[in-house]
Amino acid sequence: MPAPQHFTPREMIEKLVSFDTTSHLSNLELIAFVESYLESHGVFSRRVMNEEGTKANLFATLGDEMQAGGIVLSGHTDVVPVEGQDWSSDPFNVVERDGKLFGRGTSDMKSFIALALACVPAFLKDGPKVPVHFALSYDEEVGCLGVRPMIESIIRDLPRPQVVIVGEPSSMKVVNAHKGIQSYQTTVTGLEFHSSQTHLGVSAIQHAAELISFLMTLAEEMRERGDASGRFSPPYTTINVGTIKGGTALNIIPKSCSFLWEYRCLPDADPAEIVTRFNAYAEEDVLPRMRAVFPGAKIETVTRAQSPGLAALEGDPGETLVMKLAQCNSAEAVSYNTEAGLFQLADIPTVVCGPGDIAQAHKPDEFVELSQIAECETFMRRLADYVSGRSV
Template identity: 40%
Template sequence: MQQTAPLAPDASGSSTEPPRTLELLSRLIGFDTTSDRSNLPIIDFIADYLDGQGIAYRRSFNPAGDKANIHAVIGKPGPGGLALSGHVDTVPVEGQRWTSDPFTLREDSGLLYGRGTADMKGFVASCLAAIPDIKAANLTRPVHLFISYDEEISCDGARRLIEDMAESGWKPDLCLVGEPSLLAPITGHKGRLAMRVTVRGRAGHSATPARGVNAVQAAAKAIAWVAEEERRFATQGPFVPGFDPPHSTCQVGRMGGGTGINIIADLAWFEMEWRTVPGDDFFAEVDRLRAYVAADIEPAMKAVDPDSGFAFEVLNWIPGLALPEDHPLADTVRQLTGRNSAGRVSYGTEAGLFQDAGIPAIVCGPGNINQAHQGDEWIAVSELVACDRFIRQMATRVCG
């Protein structure tokens, strides 16, 4: 890794570089925490760091026991205060163009390259680096640190953390999710549901199509309906300003089926998603698709083979986020970031889950979401400097 030189002190005499943030980020980047792998090595590293700081924490595990969350509390363990939430799993690097090892932090001209720098190990490193200062501030309410698994695929880590919170009683009053937003406050994001649709037909020779049930063609009819739904959203809404686009969306991202061009396909599948604005319910949209299939596609299939038809499997879902613009948490984040307003985004986070658990949440973190999920992912050193300052100010303002 190219070494990052310490930044010069500012006019007040204090360093403008986050204490230990870059060192911690380098260590975090060194762990390959792609979502299909165990995250226990990085969790052990963070736990050792917390032990060295004398910080109380709980671990909670996934059913297989190969992934874990950490819920740490700076101050007296218990309810109340502010939570800082980040995930340490990342998307894969395969098939992407990297000019250096994605698991070795590299600095070049004020930019830090590596998988997870923006999404979102940079925020986690800044939170860990802030612990000594937060401890020394002797705040009147606790500062919680949530570190979760599987955000990139299901947010099941946050769900498990919420379950553990109910067991421990360590429930904060507010939550700041540090997803990359260029440190702009985000008070709303869309909900998302992903689903796999499997179609079972009846095989036969393509020369006698009436004797079989073509699963690929049945799936194609359903996919065409999804495309029509996408157009309906775009033309009829509902429309919610601030989102891009300002309406719900749906799309099919993967599909497959059939065994040969001269064989009636007896199996097909596709995977799709909805991203819904407030006012739209993705479960209701699932019901609309199921109703269309049952009324317009399956009757002809089952007339030939009663065992043919569609099966629907929800893969994962996360609720949308809708923090009122005049909520005190939104006011505080706007003041500390110098922003006059808050935004809304189309990507999802665990913030909606915390909101549904009774913890008002907002998204605000360093880095640009446009740099995430691609080769040569990066975050600017200046963004970490600003984040480090912001975290300390949030802790003091909310818990002081």
């Protein structure tokens, strides 16, 4: 067995950020590094590969893997692109300025993974009486894709964990509720014609605009319904149209138009309502009028990503433990989406708690404050005390 490797939290953050794991690239170099590091401490890891063999989840256990009531430390290894962003420094080389560490993934969310890994010697020091599981995923940023087969493996092969801690940036506050996300691409196909003959053509852009207008009507309805819990900001299900493409020239009735849209629904809302109503409007109202002119007209909507919300489980023992570790008196609700809802869907209690501010995620010059790193390190030390049988 190789000699145990030791990294300070800062060194581990620098190491993980140095791997360019943008979602369209492989994460296998980072995974191999983590495997080697854990192996040096006598910890076995197992990969859950994607179908192409280009990416992997990594699952590892410190302590007895078959003991019930373990603590899962979960994080995604992929990051969003840096192309087109104006960075002040190399995004894959951590730079410290003004009490902050700058680099892609410092906030979202390699710092949490790094701090958990740096704390492995502390978790193992007295032989953990409660197992600590590491669950590192791929492709969270493109629809929470990678974690799904890993969750299936956990519930199939292992005793139920006590709680999953998803270390997304929450400013080290405990989050027990967040919105779900559904995203789609709609493509409208009409009939090209000279723009002077609008009665003979079918404008894909015009009818796409009707569909988008309908979505905005639904958005206003969702706003009026509001949020009965009063916990979310904004306090309602939101709908957004992100991109639209269509048309060839000003004097040609456009044949094709496509747009990307999403909604982020409250965790107690029916996640299928909006797309069901949208499809009904498209099929029963818009499409018949298009086909009255051109029978070959089409409206096609395909799912891009779906990830459930996280619902509060007030009084859950796992949540209570994390509240104690974070020294929080109350839990928060947030509007961004994480992998936590998928763990909860598998009947595993889950909360979100990690260093950094979500406001810094996905932006140029992404950063995490050193004070957040220190707070998370203290959190991990308390967790090490807990799994070793010492009081929190």
